[in-house]
Amino acid sequence: DIVMTQSPDSLTVSLGERATINCKSSQSVLSSSNNKNYLAWYQQKPGQPPKLLIYWASARDSGVPDRFSGSESGTDFTLTINSLQTADVAVYYCQQYYSTPITFGQGTRLEIK
């Protein structure tokens, strides 16, 4: 199984500042057939289902503000949220969908200072 490890577990950032969440996969999730990383990011607010933010490691889903961006370096992935807003308070998860079992990181709780 591919293990996804997020850091930090929780994060407190001031309004308007930048939040950075990291995710490391225990093995490559890069497909040689299409040269894409099978890595997604989700946002989950209390009492709500997860919402897809980023897929293919850096592609924003439809309607996701461009304040949210994803990047990759080998098996290390980063979700960056610029100009933090109160609406961004949530738990964020990374996920690999390269192979089954599909696995999620443990989650990073983002709070506002």
Next chain:
Amino acid sequence: EVQLVEAGGGLVQPGESLRLSCAASGFTFSSYWMHWVRQAPGKGLVWVSRIRGDGRISNYADSVKGRFTISRDNAKNTLYLQMDSLRVEDTAVYYCTKDFDSWGQGTLVTVSS
């Protein structure tokens, strides 16, 4: 607009069975992989199972293999999860998701004596 509506959750005793359903609308149901993902109270996301659009391929997490069965009825645009031999540790909100880009609101399954 994509809609996914789960039903069938409830309180059962260990060893009992439950069948979840997920009614889908707003997209061509038979064209998409569908998944079940669960979330224990206060915990992270765990992938449970997936089924291909034509229903011919399915995969399971090791924790449910042999006890849960995923299926779909493309004529009724409905996804199912038959859960047998339920355990206390299966207690969770169960979400259905259309290839992770759209999610239902979830249905709560509680396994307790």
